Amino acid sequence: MSKKIRLPETDDGAILFNVPFPADTKDLKQMSPIVIKQNYSIDYIHSFGQDSPFFAGLANGKLMGTRCNACSYTYATPKGHCMNCGNETEWIELPLQGRIHTFTVCEFGSEAFLKETPFILVLVEFDEADTLFLSRIVGLDPTKASLDWVGMKIKAQFKRNSKFKPTDVYFVPAD
Amino acid sequence: MSKVYMVSGGVSKFTKARPDKTFQAVVKEAYDYMAADLNGFDKSVIDNTVASYFSDHFTRQLMAGIMVQDYLGLCPLASRRIEAGGATGGMCFQSAWESVASGRSKCTLAYGFETMSHVNTWKGNEFIALASDVSFDYPVGGFYSGYYAMMVVRHMQEFGTTVEQMAAVSVKNHANALHNPYAQHQMEITIEDVRNAPMVAWPLTRLDICVMSDGAACVLLCDEETAFKLSDNPVLVSGVGCGTDAMRMADRPHGDVMLLPHESAADYKDLKYPGIHSFRAGRAASKKAYEMAGIESPREELDFIELHDAYTSSEIQTYEDMGLCKYGEGGPLAESGAAAVDGEIPVNPSGGLLACGHPVGATGLMQAVFAFWQLQGTIGKHFGDDTLQIKNAKRGAIHSHAGTGTYVTVSILEKGA
Numbered sequence: 001m002s003k004k005i006r007l008p009e010t011d012d013g014a015i016l017f018n019v020p021f022p023a024d025t026k027d028l029k030q031m032s033p034i035v036i037k038q039n040y041s042i043d044y045i046h047s048f049g050q051d052s053p054f055f056a057g058l059a060n061g062k063l064m065g066t067r068c069n070a071c072s073y074t075y076a077t078p079k080g081h082c083m084n085c086g087n088e089t090e091w092i093e094l095p096l097q098g099r100i101h102t103f104t105v106c107e108f109g110s111e112a113f114l115k116e117t118p119f120i121l122v123l124v125e126f127d128e129a130d131t132l133f134l135s136r137i138v139g140l141d142p143t144k145a146s147l148d149w150v151g152m153k154i155k156a157q158f159k160r161n162s163k164f165k166p167t168d169v170y171f172v173p174a175d
Numbered sequence: 176m177s178k179v180y181m182v183s184g185g186v187s188k189f190t191k192a193r194p195d196k197t198f199q200a201v202v203k204e205a206y207d208y209m210a211a212d213l214n215g216f217d218k219s220v221i222d223n224t225v226a227s228y229f230s231d232h233f234t235r236q237l238m239a240g241i242m243v244q245d246y247l248g249l250c251p252l253a254s255r256r257i258e259a260g261g262a263t264g265g266m267c268f269q270s271a272w273e274s275v276a277s278g279r280s281k282c283t284l285a286y287g288f289e290t291m292s293h294v295n296t297w298k299g300n301e302f303i304a305l306a307s308d309v310s311f312d313y314p315v316g317g318f319y320s321g322y323y324a325m326m327v328v329r330h331m332q333e334f335g336t337t338v339e340q341m342a343a344v345s346v347k348n349h350a351n352a353l354h355n356p357y358a359q360h361q362m363e364i365t366i367e368d369v370r371n372a373p374m375v376a377w378p379l380t381r382l383d384i385c386v387m388s389d390g391a392a393c394v395l396l397c398d399e400e401t402a403f404k405l406s407d408n409p410v411l412v413s414g415v416g417c418g419t420d421a422m423r424m425a426d427r428p429h430g431d432v433m434l435l436p437h438e439s440a441a442d443y444k445d446l447k448y449p450g451i452h453s454f455r456a457g458r459a460a461s462k463k464a465y466e467m468a469g470i471e472s473p474r475e476e477l478d479f480i481e482l483h484d485a486y487t488s489s490e491i492q493t494y495e496d497m498g499l500c501k502y503g504e505g506g507p508l509a510e511s512g513a514a515a516v517d518g519e520i521p522v523n524p525s526g527g528l529l530a531c532g533h534p535v536g537a538t539g540l541m542q543a544v545f546a547f548w549q550l551q552g553t554i555g556k557h558f559g560d561d562t563l564q565i566k567n568a569k570r571g572a573i574h575s576h577a578g579t580g581t582y583v584t585v586s587i588l589e590k591g592a
């Protein structure tokens with residue numbers, strides 16, 4: 001495959017106030033499509049609901065999971081009720097050390113995160129939990145991605161200024 | 176329960192953008208093709224419809240389904256909309272099947288579409304990533320290619336799957352599409368081309384990942400009496416199965432494999448299942464569909480499969496979920512040639528999502544249409560080229576898949592007796 005050379009383009013459009021109109025209406029089908037650009041943005045009010053204490057934990061340098069009192073299944077990403085038996089879970093403090101269960105280096109991303117690329121996503125496993133936790137890791141060279149990273153010991157660090165998002169915690173290699 | 180037959184189908188050409196028409200008019204193209212493929216079709220035979228589209232964000236139009244319904248001139252017939260992420264089309268097919276099987280309908284039209292070109296690719300990826308937990312997953316860097324990359328890294332770690340085995344899927348599916356005029360990307364490429372394409376999320380390159388599309392597809396399902404009135408060559412839907420799994424990959428269990436008849440617990444002594452390397456929903460859907468259709472050995476008893484290869488890695492994972500091989504053997508199967516058009520079990524003879532594109536609400540119905548043409552033996556007529564016609568195809572499966580494996584449907588289609 002040969003690569004095309006192109007001038008970079010944006011998707012900006014021009015403001016158009018009127019268009020020519022044919023004298024004969026038979027020609028109208030040729031006048032399609034008219035494409036316009038519309039802004040589409042919203043401020044959305046999101047409640048973390050029963051998961052809120054997790055975010056309070058991050059603001060205080062704690063990683064909070066939940067545990068089912070009935071079957072003791074332990075969630076590294078909190079769930080208010082147990083997926084196995086349906087009982088309400090209790091909050092527990094997770095250790096700040098875990099291992100990389102899997103990872104990827106995102107060279108591209110959704111528009112909201114494009115400017116942060118490349119970033120490394122990890123699913124973290126903990127000895128003390130039955131489920132995993134999605135986070136980012138820093139301190140690894142994104143150009144050196146390798147299966148050797150799987151199983152690596154890592155530790156949690158917290159942002160000083162909480163934004164009340166799951167990215168208030170991130171991981172770094174433990175050694 | 177009534178027997179349910181597929182009697183006709185139509186697909187619009189899948190393409191990057193269709194600014195020339197609104198979504199209703201693109202569905203009309205697929206509908207007209209479907210209608211024209213039946214002799215003297217009269218729409219008064221339709222008594223029910225099901226609409227399939229995934230994202231209200233992409234259309235920026237709520238209740239888009241009813242706008243298709245009125246454009247097709249089908250008001251005041253019964254209708255509803257199905258939404259199940261990437262599996263929306265497959266779920267719509269099964270919803271239409273239920274309508275007929277229950278006896279509520281004698282003839283149900285399923286129509287699906289998606290118009291993904293109205294935002295740029297990266298905003299489109301953001302819309303799709305909203306199909307992940309917006310409290311815990313999306314804000315960390317919501318990106319489906321990243322999620323699938325993490326799953327295949329675990330598959331590589333667990334089973335030794337290689338990037339070259341994944342690339343073999345891309346080479347196969349893009350080459351198949353050279354003979355499918357409906358496909359968006361028809362390319363003769365090599366394993367090196369796939370690996371040298373820009374890296375998107377390690378280890379997935381741009382050629383490991385399907386593209387966004389605008390497109391539509393229609394399927395007509397009928398009870399036995401109506402089916403043979405409308406067509407002398409209908410196709411029986413002999414099995415339907417559906418499975419689910421937790422939205423967050425982090426929540427997936429690490430337990431025991433849900434076994435198919437060709438497997439035993441001893442095969443998987445040390446395997447924690449599904450973890451994030453396999454799709455439990457895909458296994459559950461396959462198991463149900465096979466039981467209903469009386470299939471014990473899918474690799475031998477199916478003549479072809481159209482499955483949801485949004486990623487090369489997910490085709491390999493799906494070989495295993497669908498029982499074409501044991502868990503861990505999907506990579507070697509991919510490079511063995513067994514899934515080629517002339518192989519032992521052709522997979523994605525149409526080119527799949529990788530080459531055809533993935534206009535979400537249309538995709539699962541597109542698979543049904545291509546499978547239907549295979550079983551009718553009419554690929555040559557519809558593609559203008561019979562290279563992709565599977566010889567003596569009697570039974571095929573279609574597989575539709577959502578999210579990181581949250582909803583999966585499998586349906587079995589058989590040449591009508």
Ligand SMILES: [Zn+2]
Pocket residue numbers: 068069070071072073082083084085086087
């Ligand atoms: Zn429990």
